[in-house]
Structures are given as C-alpha cells and as structure tokens.
Amino acid sequence: MTSSLSSRRAFVAMLACLPVAARAVAAPPVRDIREFGGKSDPARDQQAALQSALDWCSQAKGVLRLEKGGTYCHSGMLALDGGAIEGSGATLKALDPNNGRLRVTGSGARISDLTLASPATKRIQAYSGFGLLVQSAHGFTLSNVTVRGAATAGIALDDAHGGTLRHILVRDTMADGLHITNGSSDIAVSGYQAINTGDDGFAVVSYDRPNQKGRRCSNIRASGLTITDGHARGVAVVGGADVTVSDVRVVRSACAGLYLNSERSYGTFGNARITARRVQLVDCVTRKGINQGAVHIQGRPDCSVQRAGADAIACSTQGVTVSELEIDGLGPGARAGVVAAGSVRDVRVSGRRGGGKWSRPAAVVDPGVRDPGAVSLKVS
Numbered sequence: 001m002t003s004s005l006s007s008r009r010a011f012v013a014m015l016a017c018l019p020v021a022a023r024a025v026a027a028p029p030v031r032d033i034r035e036f037g038g039k040s041d042p043a044r045d046q047q048a049a050l051q052s053a054l055d056w057c058s059q060a061k062g063v064l065r066l067e068k069g070g071t072y073c074h075s076g077m078l079a080l081d082g083g084a085i086e087g088s089g090a091t092l093k094a095l096d097p098n099n100g101r102l103r104v105t106g107s108g109a110r111i112s113d114l115t116l117a118s119p120a121t122k123r124i125q126a127y128s129g130f131g132l133l134v135q136s137a138h139g140f141t142l143s144n145v146t147v148r149g150a151a152t153a154g155i156a157l158d159d160a161h162g163g164t165l166r167h168i169l170v171r172d173t174m175a176d177g178l179h180i181t182n183g184s185s186d187i188a189v190s191g192y193q194a195i196n197t198g199d200d201g202f203a204v205v206s207y208d209r210p211n212q213k214g215r216r217c218s219n220i221r222a223s224g225l226t227i228t229d230g231h232a233r234g235v236a237v238v239g240g241a242d243v244t245v246s247d248v249r250v251v252r253s254a255c256a257g258l259y260l261n262s263e264r265s266y267g268t269f270g271n272a273r274i275t276a277r278r279v280q281l282v283d284c285v286t287r288k289g290i291n292q293g294a295v296h297i298q299g300r301p302d303c304s305v306q307r308a309g310a311d312a313i314a315c316s317t318q319g320v321t322v323s324e325l326e327i328d329g330l331g332p333g334a335r336a337g338v339v340a341a342g343s344v345r346d347v348r349v350s351g352r353r354g355g356g357k358w359s360r361p362a363a364v365v366d367p368g369v370r371d372p373g374a375v376s377l378k379v380s
Contacts, residue, residue, distance in 0.1 A: 029062040040070030057083035066090035082106035087114025120151040123174035153179040171195040183215030189222035201227030206239025233259040239269035246277040256296035257281035270315040285334035293339030316343040329356020341366035345374040
C-alpha cells in the first residue's frame with residue numbers, strides 16, 4: 001500500500017515538473033452565432049453580426065457554431081483569420097455575387113459542414129467574387145463544404161500551404177471549381193466533386209508574370225475526384241511540380257478531361273513530376289473545334305518572363321506518368337484519345353479504350369516533339 005501511494009505521488013510530482021506545453025491543452029472557446037445577434041433568416045442581411053462573430057473567432061482562435069440547417073445572408077465580403085466555423089449544415093448566402101467572398105487567412109483555420117451560396121450569373125475577374133478564398137494561410141482544413149454558384153471560382157487556394165480538403169462539392173460557378181495557385185503547396189484533397197463549372201473542374205495554375213514570385217505550385221495530392229459537365233477542362237495542371245491525382249472520373253468536359261500544359265496565352269509555367277492513376281474519361285472534349293486529346297500533354301520551350309535558374313520555373317512538361325487510364329468515347333472536339341505535343345519529355349501513358357464511338361486515333365505524338373522516343377503512349 002505504501003509503495004503504491006509513493007508511486008502515485010512520484011507520478012504527480014513528475015507531471016508538475018513538465019512544461020506547460022506537455023500538459024493537457026485547453027479546449028478552444030466555443031460561442032453560438034446567436035450570441036452575436038445572428039439568427040437564421042433566408043432574407044435578412046446579417047453582415048454586421050456575421051463579421052462580428054468571425055472577428056471574435058479570429059481573435060480568440062475559437063469555434064463559432066451556426067444553427068443547424070440555418071441560412072445567413074450577407075451583403076458584403078466576410079473574413080476569418082484562424083479559428084473554426086462549425087456550420088452544422090448551415091448556409092452563408094451572398095446577396096451581392098460580386099462581393100460575396102469568405103476569405104480565410106492565418107494559421108489553423110477550420111471550416112466544416114457549411115454551404116456558401118451565391119446568385120452569380122456573370123463572370124468577373126476580381127477576387128471579391130470567389131465563393132471561398134484561402135489566401136496566405138497554412139495548416140487549414142475544409143471538410144464537408146459546398147459552394148453553389150460564384151462569380152469567379154468556387155474555392156481558390158492562393159499562397160496556401162499545408163491544407164486538407166475533404167468531401168467538397170462545387171457546382172454552377174462562373175469559373176473554376178477548385179483553383180490552386182500562387183505557389184500553394186502541400187495540399188491534400190479527397191472526395192471532391194464539381195458539377196457544371198464555368199471553367200476547369202480542378203485546376204493547379206502557376207503564372208509567370210513579372211509582378212508575381214514565379215513559384216510553381218507543388219506537392220498537391222488529390223484523390224476521389226468526380227467532375228461532370230464542366231465548361232473547360234476536367235483536371236488541369238498548368239504549372240505544377242509533384243502533383244498526383246488518383247481515382248478520377250471526368251464526364252463530358254468541354255475540353256480535355258486531363259490537361260497538362262504550359263500556355264503562352266495565359267502565361268503559365270509547365271509541369272514536372274505529374275502522376276495520374278485510375279483515370280476514367282467519358283465523352284470528353286464536347287466543344288467542337290477545340291482539337292485536344294481527352295488526355296492532352298503539352299509544354300513550351302521557354303517562358304514569357306525570363307528568370308535565371310531553377311527547374312521551378314521551367315515551361316516544358318516533363319516526368320508525366322498516367323496509368324490505369326480508361327477512355328470511354330470521345331466528344332466531337334477530340335483530336336485523339338491522348339495527344340502529346342510541344343516541349344515534352346519523359347511521358348508515359350498506359351490505358352485502354354472503353355465503350356463509345358471511336359473514329360479518331362487512340363494516341364498521337366505531334367511531329368514537332370523533339371525527342372519522340374521520350375514519349376510512350378499505349379492506349380489499346
């Protein structure tokens with residue numbers, strides 16, 4: 001008995017000597033939206049109450065809880081700098097699609113079980129038109145988030161790092177579904193669905209413009225992607241390094257289902273070390289005259305903005321592996337099942353033709369490719 005008591009006392013004494021960081025971490029404070037004057041209402045503007053609640057959440061690094069299934073209208077943009085929103089199935093409804101953005105910054109932000117809705121009918125270029133913008137942020141998590149309508153992209157990651165996106169639905173946007181840009185890195189996406197997006201369904205984009213840092217987005221991992229009836233490409237990587245997509249299904253994209261390129265018209269970088277596994281493309285390239293492959297792999301020999309040095313700003317496309325590819329039919333704008341063109345090297349594609357009508361080649365390597373031996377396209 002004495003020995004047991006001594007052991008317990010010794011253990012308690014040891015805990016007292018531990019630094020504070022090694023002891024139990026206090027739970028973050030939690031507050032309800034109603035404490036800030038917010039109440040579910042499908043018509044009333046609650047901009048002030050919402051931003052007041054988000055300001056507390058940012059400062060306290062707390063958890064803001066919305067009413068289950070509630071609707072909260074806002075007339076302007078909203079901002080969260082760290083902290084967490086537990087949506088409980090609620091909707092943030094933008095009244096002005098040109099200024100309807102929720103912007104997330106800082107460290108460790110979490111958003112869950114939330115819908116962002118916008119009545120957008122026209123595309124704009126301003127960042128204010130995003131559904132959800134994660135900018136200059138790191139260590140963030142988005143789970144069970146839906147974006148319905150946005151004047152630009154549904155979700156944009158801009159200079160965002162160390163992020164996790166799970167169970168995301170984006171539909172009826174004026175631009176991309178998910179747009180990853182400006183050197184974003186270490187991003188994991190799983191369970192992503194895009195329907196009727198105005199541009200690419202899933203896009204990794206890096207621009208070579210003089211006023212930007214010239215960094216290519218890197219270390220992007222995405223799995224379980226389903227993209228349907230998009231108005232441009234299904235999955236597009238135009239400036240990415242170490243990007244992997246797996247378990248992908250693209251149905252009736254207007255342009256290529258899988259598009260790996262560097263575009264002079266948009267000033268985008270090329271790609272290095274791109275892997276795509278278990279990709280199914282169904283009737284892709286529905287836009288007549290687009291002349292792309294259902295899989296389109298291309299690069300260019302140099303960038304518009306010349307910078308000295310490293311691979312991170314190259315505009316060729318190199319180190320591409322596409323495996324377990326299935327192409328089920330081609331849309332009227334498809335040149336072939338797979339096309340390799342321009343400045344490319346170390347490209348390997350293996351897959352098969354599924355159902356649907358095939359009147360065009362399974363694969364084409366353009367005569368302009370400098371080293372055709374560095375390209376292997378096997379689609380049977």
